Amino acid sequence: MLDTSQETRLTTSLDENVQTVKKVFKNDADFSTRSFHLFNNIPATSLFISSLVDKEKINRDIIQPLQEKRSSNNEESANSTKKDLLQSLLNDYLYFADGEKKQDLSSLLDGLLHGKTVILLDGESQYLLLDTLKTEKRSIEQPETERVVRGPRDGFIEQMESNISLLRYRLPVPEFRVEPFEVGEKTKTKVSVCYLDNVVSDALLEEVIKRIQDISIDRILDAGYIEQFIQDNPRSPFPQVQNTERPDKAVGNILEGRVIILVDGSPFALIVPAVFNQFYQTSEDYAGRTIIMSIIRVIRFLSLIFSLTFSSLYITIVSFHPEMIPAQFVVAASSGRAGVPFPVVVEVLLMEVAMEILREATIRMPQQVGGALSIVGVLVIGEAAVSAGFVSPITVVIIALSTIGSFATPSYNAAIAFRLLKFPLIILSGFIGLLGLAVGLMFIINHMISLRSFGVPYLSPVSPWNKQGFKDSLIRAPLRWLTERPAELQPKDKVRVESGVESGPTNPFKRKGENDE
């Protein structure tokens, strides 16, 4: 039945038409029809899916005006426009921002499923589609995953319309484009590609659109699905697409020449292309003071490196190169290990796995239980394991440091990539020590260098080097120096502003005749 709906046209008989639609929906609980008489004389039926529509709106704005008995002159006018009754209904009686006149069955079904109300008239093979969609909406709240101390508190929600409005509100320029797409054979999810027309590189935009149109899947239930399809290297552990819940971050990225992909039903916007630098930056960095924020960025970066290498470095030093640590410490450390049955590498692996289990368990727990569990976990693993002679106390300290390091990274998906990559490093350095660690790191670095996100090298602006770009990478130069957009994105308009401040600060209390110097 559905297959033929493409060709099926409506007839002029109201009953037949209603029957056709009813056959499609069989006896779905939320499929409703209501018959009435248009202006008290023409039989009409409105069809809608009650779970998707705003019933009050139908009552107030559709049924009421249409059922009202019209005066004679109205009838005259109705007669005079007999040819196009539907159009006159739209023009004169229904106060709808978006109402359409259609005649094929497929768009009728489509409209119904998107929360529209269909008005069928007797003797008309055309019908009216009126938007009456009402979905359950969350209010706009502070994003859970990206909290800031200083900065706007609004975050994206599931409805794309609201998300676009959040972007438009921040970016009231005509060049801001929101291009709609539909992905997912069954879910027919709406996807929008947002960009600044006069900034974004055409080649990049073309590629993004091509990749989105390329997607062939039955469902898109979250932005993550789209991410999976459009990333360059699906085998890489590193995220090549950034996601954000923050409209301010999204707008910032649009202005740099990136493309934002919004997916209906997901509170996450995707940012492409994404380079490694972005994953330890937050939108707050731009609101704070340069020196402090630069130091904080360096700390975040170091903690990322820490979480990757600290435990394997520990193994390397303790099991292979104890000559590197001072003799006093070796003597003490070897006492700490007395009675521990496992080699350091096994000890570290055990503890790291325990930490990962603990982390995974606490994420899914209800908040009240989660807190209790993590206390238990820390107590049990830290204290009891040491006193039971299961691990040495120094190992516990090292593992704690390396775990905390990974939590200092703002971006969850980058942090988890690094945290899982440390396991191969641990194993490698457990086998061949320092050489293993060096070789393992080189595999990771080489991979990151060859990785590209939409053609942009993953490690830019560090390699390939770009001095302008470096001002906003590991450090964050004063905003007034950041006059250019990132060159690796090849924006049409390279220059953000000509100069950060036009004439610099002057002293308003300067006495006459006194020189500035």
Next chain:
Amino acid sequence: MKRIPLLFGILLVLSGCWDRYELEERANLLGLAIDVATEEDMEKEPSVTHKNGEFPDREEDDYIKLTAQISLPGKIKLGPEGGGGEGSKKNAWVLETVGHTIKDAMANLQQQLAEKLYLGHVQIIVISEEIAEKGVTEINDFLRRNPEVRRTSWMVINGGDAKEVLEAAPPVESVPSLYLSNTLDNAVRQGKLPREYLGKFWIDLADIGIDPMIPSIKVEDKDRILVDGMNYFKGDRMVGKFSPIEIGVYMSVMGENQGGYSYAVKLPEEEGIYMIKATERDSKIMTELKNGEPRASIDITIDSIIEEETKTENLNQNTVRKIEQEAEEKAKKLGDEFVKNLQEDGSDVFGLGARIRAKHKNYWNEEIKTNDKWTETYKEMDIKVTYNINIKRTGMEWK
């Protein structure tokens, strides 16, 4: 292609880890002592590197007694409750073996131990005077070849048995060797010892025209060591020793900083005795050829402070000048004597030969060439030492 990492992984897992030795699987040697072994000692020798009595080198009295100090893991507590208390003797294990060479003795030692001998933390290598007089090249070969040995550890000479040093048990530090090496390290920081650690010793040993020296120590009351001066060498053989105050002289000749030694000065016609301490040393060592003979003149400038004044109380600018003069005279006397002694023993610890070689290469290549020839020339050489002592301040007291 994708299977290569997998195969590599399997290879790793199957073959295991060859160089991984956990801390408790390593016998951390912290100190080594090398003595000459007697015939009696040698009777205990097991056949590890050779069959009994079949060591290729048949020279008599060429035996070595190796004493090693190993830290005992379980004994030393972590954290604040550890450390002092029962003294350090029980925290370390002192083992003794014999052998024909160092490696031979090491192999014998390893044969008795469960853990792998690990030289990465050797802090101090004590050799007895007897060994040092016989020459140290043989001992050093093993240490130089082994990648674990630190070039920053100390080699020292003990007057008596080297073994005694390792048996000394200081009550403060948990492991004796650590205390000993700290004593030496801090002596360097305080300007009481030149930085003549193992690496430097080897460099001086290899260089032409310079003779090495290493600190000399003495065990006091069986629980600490006294830095008892320096032993100087001629080639690889020890020929003599100078006292701690002469270390000060040596360091001032070399212009090595952190002045550390104090010196008592008494003005001739007055009562007072002043202790002056060198703070900054600077020296210029100049070599020249006169009539085909090498000569050296050493100009030393020492900045110093007065640390103590006893028996009198009349310090003023005038007396300070007098003290400077007196100190210069005394220092010159001390320095001349010191240099004369070294010349008599033919030990060129200042590297005058190396300097002449660097500066007057034609002279060196035509006349000297070898170390032996240089020693002869050195003995006859004219070395002039001049001192210039400046007293900069007198501490918190005006008078």
Next chain:
Amino acid sequence: MNKPSDKVTNLQLAFIIISTMLGVSMLGLTHFTVRGAGNAAPFASLVGIFIAFIGLMGYVLIGRRFTKDTLVGYNESILGKPIGRLCSFLIVIVFLALTGLETRQFAEAVQGSILPNTPMHISIIAMILLFATTSFQRVDTFASIHFFYVPLILIPIIIVVAPAFRDIEIYHMTPILGNDPTWGGFMNGALAVTQAIGNFVVIAMVIPFMKYPKKSWKGAVGGFWIAGFIVIFMTTMTVAVFGENEIKKMYWPLLNLGRMITIPGEVLSRIDAVLLVSWVYGVFTTLLSYYFLVVRGVCGIFRFHHYRVVSLITAPIIYGIAIFPRDIYTLYDYIRMFSSYGVVPLLVYPFFLLCISIIRKKKGGSV
């Protein structure tokens, strides 16, 4: 592939040269220089670097003449197809052998210093895996890799070597021209340096992929002199600290320099391991360059574009070469042989090509 961003910049070319020149030989080079030139080693290094510099200019000049061709390309267009291909093939063979031998040298140094009991094959395989799995499809990725590693190589060297300043003895260095030098010995020392750093020949494969091949001399000269300065710096420091006699006794003087140093604060009581890690990076980038030349060279000769296939086929060959020498002495014999009969002639080679190309009036496409 031909977008401007995919092109190699001058800065990247400079870094490629630096990281190629600083490689396996870093640890042991001073030994060979001193063995030849005595305490004139720093000066001999300078002379050696100058000799290499002439070769560099040759490659830059010929790169200017043939802006669109790699070494393989202009070999063919200058010498004609059969001879040109033969020459390219010989060059590839030399570098193939050098890749294997230097991998082995790396493994020997690893075994001698940090992993005495681990089979050498492990480090050989690890290194071969590293450079064989790198993608050679894009020249700019290759350039980026070099670019990224240079700081990781240079910073540890400086950290390790700089504290050695207080152990310097001036009399180890003077007279600068050497004590009783022989002409032959001095040149031997100088040539040891030339052989060790002559591997920048790789840039002949990179220049055509540059943004402005005509201006390649800027990057090439800059990078060359930075690396040259570092070679001289390391040589000078090791000589100044150890003196010639001590260095003659050591296999890896720089490593021993690292073992002499304690850093303030005593966080790490020995930092030679740090030096070794940076050296591993240096080895990797150098071998990557060699391998790049081999793979790209083979593909150029046979007009083949599946670099991945070639690189996977070549890897076992390199492993075979690496395990071939019996012991460390024969290994050094082979290395000396290949670098003196392979690398040094390569420095004269571009001038030979230039002459012929002028005589035959051949000119590459100009941009």
